[in-house]
Amino acid sequence: MTLDINTIVEILSGFCLLIGSFLCISGGVGILRFPDFYTRMHAVGVTDTLAAGMILVGLMLQNPDALVVIKLLMILVMTLFINPTASHALAKAAFHNGLMPVLDDTEILNSKERNKTTDNDLEPK
Amino acid sequence: MLIAATLAVLVAMILAIIRGIVGPTLYDRILAVNMFGTKTVLLLSLLGFVMGRPEFLDIAIVYALINFISVVGVLRYSGTFELKQPSAESKEE
Amino acid sequence: MRHTLTLFLTLAAFWMLNSGHTSVLMLSLGTISVVFVLYIAHRIDVVDHESQPIHLSYKLPGYFLWLLKELLLANIAVVKSIWLGKNFISPAFTTIKATQKTDIGKVIYANSITITPGTVTVDLVGDRLTVHALFQENLDILKAGEMDRRVSRLEN
Known part of the structure; x- marks a missing residue:
């Protein structure tokens, strides 16, 4: 029995979609399970990079139309360029408003003063 | 497989929404909304394939851009980029 | 032009x-x-070497391939820790030094750190990056500086 090329591509596509789905759910579980804001951000990083990449690659393998593949590639590149910027902006905003990460060891950087001045910004108004 | 992937993305979106409702700080909520937006882009592309209408990809591209602008806009609105004194941090080191 | x-x-x-x-x-x-x-x-005066970094373009594909490999490894580690639970993470927070000369090099370095799951650049002031990491080992790897060297090689 010989496997023709279409079957192989179909199987590859299904595999990519499966991995992507698993990573998506993992990221969703991670955002609920992790203890504080900064660690949750890493869980979101998983869904933004590899999960999105795997699902989009799986979709690319489904469709032989060149224009559709290029559009999917465009979405992938945009996701990869935009998401680090957004998460960096978010982390910077949180840090500058005095949200301190929960750490294993307690040697935190010496920013207690900054914490004091902006503590009331933490609560949503 | 396409349907399964769509369901997985939907589950991830529901989990993100739960974090957005529970989230203790403002930033948790923005993070959840950001993840929700990214998942929406994926969902739109998947739905285009499930329904056999590749035009959905254009909507997905536009949504990716709008999502980025909304997140950065909300963060700017919360007045956090220290535009006045960018060198205040380096003195503390 | x-x-x-x-x-x-x-x-x-x-x-x-x-x-x-x-x-x-x-x-x-x-x-x-x-x-x-x-x-x-x-x-609005944005057409320059920063919005169109064509002087980097022939070196970027190799760097992207290397980054993709790092991305895969980091994803596996983070997903493992998600399913294993809280006891398997060791959040850490520190400041590292970037050796790039140009602004665009520093931005590429900071964004490469952020896009790798497990490490997020929180702040970038001068040549100092504040990084939050999910595992202590991630910071040790960053301090060893392979990514830093590769980005520095990119900009020359």
């Missing part, structure tokens, strides 16, 4: 790939919109 030309080509390719139309009317409308965007970009 070089940057204007590459921006024109990029925008034209983007328009073509998104529309897929080839009739004369649509093509001329597309050309008009591309020229209009170029005019606006010149007015």
Whole structure:
């Protein structure tokens, strides 16, 4: 029995979609399970990079139309360029408003003063 | 497989929404909304394939851009980029 | 002038790939919109080597391949820790030094750190990056500086 090329591509596509789905759910579980804001951000990083990449690659393998593949590639590149910027902006905003990460060891950087001045910004108004 | 992937993305979106409702700080909520937006882009592309209408990809591209602008806009609105004194941090080191 | 030309080509390719139309009317409308965007970009003065880093373009593919490999490894580690639970993470927070000379090099380095799951650049002041990591080992790897060296090699 010989496997023709279409079957192989179909199987590859299904595999990519499966991995992507698993990573998506993992990221969703991670955002609920992790203890504080900064660690949750890493869980979101998983869904933004590899999960999105795997699902989009799986979709690319489904469709032989060149224009559709290029559009999917465009979405992938945009996701990869935009998401680090957004998460960096978010982390910077949180840090500058005095949200301190929960750490294993307690040697935190010496920013207690900054914490004091902006503590009331933490609560949503 | 396409349907399964769509369901997985939907589950991830529901989990993100739960974090957005529970989230203790403002930033948790923005993070959840950001993840929700990214998942929406994926969902739109998947739905285009499930329904056999590749035009959905254009909507997905536009949504990716709008999502980025909304997140950065909300963060700017919360007045956090220290535009006045960018060198205040380096003195503390 | 070089940057204007590459921006024109990029925008034209983007328009073509998104529309897929080839009739004369649509093509001329597309050309008009591309020229209009170029005019606006010149007015707000963003057409330079930072918005169009063509001097990097022939070195970038190799770096992207290396980054992809790092991305895969980091994803596996983070997903493992998600399913194993809280006891398997060791959040850490520190400041590291970037050795790049140009702004664009520093931004590439900071974004490469952020895009790798497990490490997020929180702040970038001068040549100092504040990094939050999910595992202590991630910071040790960053401090060893392989990514730093690769980005530095990119900009020369």
